[in-house]
Amino acid sequence: MNGMSRIVKTVSRWVAPFIIAFGIYIALTGHLTPGGGFPGGVIIAGCFILLTLAYGKDRVKKIIGVGSAEIVDSLASLSFLCMGLLGYVFGGSFLSNFIQAGFPGNPFGLLSGGNMPIINLAIGFKVGGSLFVVFAFLALFRAIEED
Amino acid sequence: MVLIQVFLVFTIIAALIAVEAPSTLSSIISLGAVGFGLSIAFLWLGAPDIAITQVVVEIITLVILIRATIGKGVTDIKGNESKPMLIGSLILFGLGSAFFANYLGAFPEFGKTAMDTFSEPASQFYLKFGLDKAGGANIVNDILLDFRAYDTLGEATVLFAAILGAITLLQKKVFFEGKGE
Numbered sequence A: 001m002n003g004m005s006r007i008v009k010t011v012s013r014w015v016a017p018f019i020i021a022f023g024i025y026i027a028l029t030g031h032l033t034p035g036g037g038f039p040g041g042v043i044i045a046g047c048f049i050l051l052t053l054a055y056g057k058d059r060v061k062k063i064i065g066v067g068s069a070e071i072v073d074s075l076a077s078l079s080f081l082c083m084g085l086l087g088y089v090f091g092g093s094f095l096s097n098f099i100q101a102g103f104p105g106n107p108f109g110l111l112s113g114g115n116m117p118i119i120n121l122a123i124g125f126k127v128g129g130s131l132f133v134v135f136a137f138l139a140l141f142r143a144i145e146e147d
Numbered sequence B: 001m002v003l004i005q006v007f008l009v010f011t012i013i014a015a016l017i018a019v020e021a022p023s024t025l026s027s028i029i030s031l032g033a034v035g036f037g038l039s040i041a042f043l044w045l046g047a048p049d050i051a052i053t054q055v056v057v058e059i060i061t062l063v064i065l066i067r068a069t070i071g072k073g074v075t076d077i078k079g080n081e082s083k084p085m086l087i088g089s090l091i092l093f094g095l096g097s098a099f100f101a102n103y104l105g106a107f108p109e110f111g112k113t114a115m116d117t118f119s120e121p122a123s124q125f126y127l128k129f130g131l132d133k134a135g136g137a138n139i140v141n142d143i144l145l146d147f148r149a150y151d152t153l154g155e156a157t158v159l160f161a162a163i164l165g166a167i168t169l170l171q172k173k174v175f176f177e178g179k180g181e
Helices: A006-028 A037-055 A057-063 A066-091 A098-102 A116-146 B002-020 B024-044 B048-069 B083-106 B124-134 B139-147 B149-178
Strands: none
Touching (some): A037 A057, A066 A098, A066 B149, A116 B139
């Protein structure tokens, strides 16, 4: 699996940063506009899947690595849990929105919603990392089966 | 409202084709048609968040399914249905349809929830206090990440566990075969 033609490689290389930026935007402004962590994360995973299909898995494995995607996945899950535990410490109950109770931002602003943007970003990276891991493992699995 | 029913019928037909299609590729593609029809239905009912998620997940699932299945040996299950089986399933299908038609009138109109028939529906609480208590302008995310954040945490846990299992199963095979190279 050595990747596709030069046209596909060039186009996907130019488009990839914009896709990642769009995914992060969807995840970050989930509390203001339609969207949220899950669709943002799937868009981020789609960018890496596009790169894998265009360049072949060996090159992507060298640059990104499946291990780092696993680490991102686990760290994002842990940060979601930590936000819940911090809510227990500061707000009195698990996953309570303690930032909104303490420092309510102005509504419709980016810094509103308390810990919702943080949890949204965590879910975004979690979903993106885990979907890319699944794709990478299936691609690896099939490549070995073909040999 | 007629157009959305046309879309729903299209979705059901696509689902039937996905089950009955002879080749794997065509059933995967009609599965994609099911997903996109559903996302249009969500958009119509005023749920853009779910429509976005549906479209994006549908694209990724199509890529993963095609990458994972095409080229592998596909086993065909040849049916050898006997006549009593066919008659029995037809009778059961007729009975089910009769029961369904009997209770069809009790459903609320499509796009309206059963909660709307009450004078003080419980869902009004979120619309009234969502902006004050959670602080987000998008009511869907208010509910997902503030009022019902525990459910979202459970969802994330389920995804994490599923991926852990898949990695464990696939890694074993990959490592065993990889040693031979």
